Amino acid sequence: MxxxxxxxxxxxxxxxxxxxxxxxxxxxxxxxxxxxxxxxxxxxxxxxxxxxxxxxxxxxxxxxxxxxxxxxxxxxxxxxxxxxxxxxxxxxxxxVEGVHAGVRLAELGPWAGRVPGLREVTRAEHDGVGVRARxxxxxxxxxxxxxxxxxxxxxxxxxxxxxxxxxxxxxxxxxxxxxxxxxxxxxxxxxxxRPVRGQLVVVENPGVDTWFTAVDSESADTTYLLPQPGGLILGGTAEDGDWSLEPDPATAEAIVRRCARVRPEVAGARILEHRVGLRPARxxxxxxxxxxxxxxxxxxxxxxxxxxxxxxxxxxxxxxxxxxxxxx
Structure with missing residues (x-):
């Protein structure tokens, strides 16, 4: 052979x-x-x-x-x-249940109708426009x-x-x-x-059991909280064309601040890890x-x-x- x-x-x-x-x-x-x-x-x-x-x-x-x-x-x-x-x-x-802030159901296209339970948020779930899904x-x-x-x-x-x-x-x-x-x-x-750089901060989860995302199409900054078994993942960035794999301390601090505006208990959570990845965009x-x-x-x-x-x-x-x- x-x-x-x-x-x-x-x-x-x-x-x-x-x-x-x-x-x-x-x-x-x-x-x-x-x-x-x-x-x-x-x-x-x-x-x-x-x-x-x-x-x-x-x-x-x-x-x-x-x-x-x-x-x-x-x-x-x-x-x-x-x-x-x-x-x-x-x-x-x-x-897992969670909220995509800043998204309107009518803007998502026909595929959204095939996602079970995807719906507009209530005021109690999010103070603003958004959709909720499991x-x-x-x-x-x-x-x-x-x-x-x-x-x-x-x-x-x-x-x-x-x-x-x-x-x-x-x-x-x-x-x-x-x-x-x-x-x-x-x-x-x-x-x-080309690379689209993403930086994350992993913290001890203070009790967050739902995910949250908010993406600003005009900015490289994003905000999301993702409860994973190994910790609460806080994000993030979408830096087009940036090849750096080194975590930036100022960026990490800004990520935690943005996430703490959504869930204040995150502000004091112990940091477990910093992560950087380069998304392969085209x-x-x-x-x-x-x-x-x-x-x-x-x-x-x-x-x-x-x-x-x-x-x-x-x-x-x-x-x-x-x-x-x-x-x-």
């Missing part, structure tokens, strides 16, 4: 997009290897807050279906684990580890290995799925991919196949921006279909 025969597909990228796509392919009978520059717990996906919601991602004509597919998977995972409102089961998925809130380190184990159980493999170009994995497998996220900027190369998600001749196929699945978790399963299933039926 040659090296090329040892896998049907190599997935480049070990974040939520790559692992979810690899699971879809392995469970359909493909021999799959994942190449990742870092273990899943050190990817951008591990830093994500983990709330399902279509956010900063295009094209809308496809995103709605991808998001709803993913919503259905997460709802089922939460039901299966029997922890819909508890600490999270094996997959790290819980269904949505998947995903503990990303737990979920990524669960995806990896599910892949291994299906016969897949994960290797910590950096690809310098697509020719490298194509030398070992006839098909490559490119889920390299921000790495696609150099790997493809695709200079339309004008639109690239999900398409590229025939390179001599039986070589690349399927691209990257550019999910701040919605990687939200569209993961929908994009993975479409990517898997492109692999399974390369001429269809």
């Amino acid at each position: 040659t090296a090329r025969d040892s896998a049907d597909v190599i997935v480049v990228g070990g974040g939520v997009a790559g692992l979810t796509t690899a699971v879809e392919l392995a469970e359909r009978g493909r021999r799959v290897r994942v190449w990742t520059r870092a273990p899943a717990e050190r990817t951008t996906s591990a830093v994500a807050g983990g709330l399902w919601w279509p956010y900063r991602v295009e094209p809308r004509s496809l995103v709605d279906a991808w998001s709803l597919t993913s919503l259905g998977v997460y709802e089922e995972l939460a039901r299966r684990d029997g922890r819909g409102d508890g600490g999270g089961g094996a997959a790290g998925v819980r269904m 949505l998947p809130l995903i503990d990303m380190p737990v979920h990524l580890a669960w995806l990896r184990e599910r892949l291994l159980a299906a016969g897949g493999a994960v290797e910590v290995r950096t690809a310098k170009g697509l020719d490298e994995p194509l030398a070992e497998a006839p098909c490559v799925v490119n889920c390299s996220g921000l790495g696609a900027r150099d790997l493809v190369p695709d200079d339309s991919v 004008p639109a998600v690239r999900l398409e196949r590229e025939h390179l001749g001599a039986g070589r196929l690349v399927v691209h699945n990257y550019g999910h921006g701040g919605a990687g978790v939200t569209v993961a399963w929908g994009c993975a299933r479409d990517a898997a279909r492109l692999v399974m039926d390369p001429d269809g």
Whole structure:
């Protein structure tokens, strides 16, 4: 058996997009290897807050279906684990109530009608415009580890290995799925991919059991509180084009101040951790196949921006279909 025969597909990228796509392919009978520059717990996906919601991602004509597919998977995972409102089961998925401030239901589009219980807030719930829903809130380190184990159980493999170009994995497998996220900027190369920096503060939870978000489209500052099993995640920022992975103390202080305006008890909470991640943004998600001749196929699945978790399963299933039926 040659090296090329040892896998049907190599997935480049070990974040939520790559692992979810690899699971879809392995469970359909493909021999799959994942190449990742870092273990899943050190990817951008591990830093994500983990709330399902279509956010900063295009094209809308496809995103709605991808998001709803993913919503259905997460709802089922939460039901299966029997922890819909508890600490999270094996997959790290819980269904949690919360408020998106500054959002009007009529502005969301047809997809909103398929989100169970999504409605306008009452005055008692939020003093202003907003919507309320019970949505998947995903503990990303737990979920990524669960995806990896599910892949291994299906016969897949994960290797910590950096690809310098697509020719490298194509030398070992006839098909490559490119889920390299921000790495696609150099790997493809695709200079339309850019970072959108997100900084978070994790604090001891003083008793917050619902999530809250408020996004200002005119500012790089966002406000959100996400109760996760390991602490209350406070956010955040959306700094377009910023490559810095170092937490900024002034930014962290501003995040805590904004969140304390929503929940005053946050002001005195003990800080557990600072996190920074670079969202892999692009004008639109690239999900398409590229025939390179001599039986070589690349399927691209990257550019999910701040919605990687939200569209993961929908994009993975479409990517898997492109692999399974390369001429269809």
